[in-house]
Amino acid sequence: xxxxxxxxxxxxxxxxxxxxxxxxxxxxxxxxxxxxxxxxxxxxxxxxxxxxxxxxxxxxxxxxxxxxxxxxxxxxxxxxxxxxxxxxxxxxxxxxxxxxxxxxxxxxxxxxxxxxxxxxxxxxxxxxxxxxxxxxxxxxxxxxxxxxxxxxxxxxxxxxxxxxxxxxxxxxxxxxxxxxxxxxxxxxxxxxxxxxxxxxxxxxxxxxxxxxxxxxxxxxxxxxxxxxxxxxxxxxxxxxxxxxxxxxxxxxxxxxxxxxxxxxxxxxxxxxxxxxxxxxxxxxxxxxxxxxxxxxxxxxxxxxxxxxxxxxxxxxxxxxxxxxxxxxxxxxxxxxxxxxxxxxxxxxxxxxxxxxxxxxxxxxxxxxxxxxxxxxxxxxxxxxxxxxxxxxxxxxxxxxxxxxxxxxxxxxxxxxxxx
Numbered sequence: 475x476x477x478x479x480x481x482x483x484x485x486x487x488x489x490x491x492x493x494x495x496x497x498x499x500x501x502x503x504x505x506x507x508x509x510x511x512x513x514x515x516x517x518x519x520x521x522x523x524x525x526x527x528x529x530x531x532x533x534x535x536x537x538x539x540x541x542x543x544x545x546x547x548x549x550x551x552x553x554x555x556x557x558x559x560x561x562x563x564x565x566x567x568x569x570x571x572x573x574x575x576x577x578x579x580x581x582x583x584x585x586x587x588x589x590x591x592x593x594x595x596x597x598x599x600x601x602x603x604x605x606x607x608x609x610x611x612x613x614x615x616x617x618x619x620x621x622x623x624x625x626x627x628x629x630x631x632x633x634x635x636x637x638x639x640x641x642x643x644x645x646x647x648x649x650x651x652x653x654x655x656x657x658x659x660x661x662x663x664x665x666x667x668x669x670x671x672x673x674x675x676x677x678x679x680x681x682x683x684x685x686x687x688x689x690x691x692x693x694x695x696x697x698x699x700x701x702x703x704x705x706x707x708x709x710x711x712x713x714x715x716x717x718x719x720x721x722x723x724x725x726x727x728x729x730x731x732x733x734x735x736x737x738x739x740x741x742x743x744x745x746x747x748x749x750x751x752x753x754x755x756x757x758x759x760x761x762x763x764x765x766x767x768x769x770x771x772x773x774x775x776x777x778x779x780x781x782x783x784x785x786x787x788x789x790x791x792x793x794x795x796x797x798x799x800x801x802x803x804x805x806x807x808x809x810x811x812x813x814x815x816x817x818x819x820x821x822x823x824x825x826x827x828x829x830x831x832x833x834x835x836x837x838x839x840x841x842x843x844x845x846x847x848x849x850x851x852x853x854x855x856x857x858x859x860x861x862x863x864x865x866x867x868x869x870x871x872x873x874x875x876x877x878x879x880x881x882x883x884x885x886x887x888x889x890x891x892x893x
Contacts (some may be wrong), residue, residue: 641721
């Protein structure tokens, strides 16, 4: 994964912009010119990024670091870690999301500092720079974790390769900035909407209009992103933050993989699906909005139950709760409330179903001429089951017999009545 994933992001971009998203056309180029020649042709212009790309990333990263500090936000605590630590966060992602969009639009359309399509115009170079920076940054995190860990939730397996991939620290902090909160929430996710705006601007400049397909797709994604930042405090209790360490897997994933893969179907739309009519586009947008709403309502139910210690109503009734007891270092026995009613009574990971459907719906406007725009959905089909399996194993180890009680109360894994 370490060796193959970075070049894949560049190859994916190249396939979209040079071959119109056709894998068959790319393979024909490989057969005609030879593998090494094509790899050199694809990578040589963008491997080191460019002065423009590095300047853009430096400005963007600096702004995001500043917004994390200067914008107001409430203080929230994360779950107790295996080492007995309680991470503390300043949650201001929604304000940063609004400010980031406002700054980009004002600088482009108001002040004319750069064309709105600038990210699209330099996307290959940006991916090259992001890959290089992320690989070096993850190496820095590995060394930091070995020599100057932020707390006791650190350590490795003894394998340099695996420890670089998985990470040495659970919650590294550098000069007061939480690393995973920056890479996940304030760099990767925050860049996503800017990329969408740039792709939409590129379509408008190339074709003189925004297609219904583009509007439906980016509309769903913007609602999804707004939900993410509205629910940011809940995300800080998710598997990404509470279990996945700060290594190549999560940090390179948010810094380089997310900008490339999550936005790839929208990149395809710049020059495709211009004929989708308004009504089907509106129906796709409405369905995607419903999926985002269901995902939010499911997450909100679980968060509300824990914040109120179970003194709330779920679908108009008292919640069905199972006490999950666990032990942490230095803090003795603690407990969490496991919700077994509402959305969480349907299946243990039901929220992944509307999550996957949402991804399908923002890709659907791309049509079915090429399979490649659906790669993100293929990726989700691998990622979400893996996350669910790892989460089940982690909870079984954490809660022991109490988790078995919960599994008996909620027997289905994702889709009620099926699996």
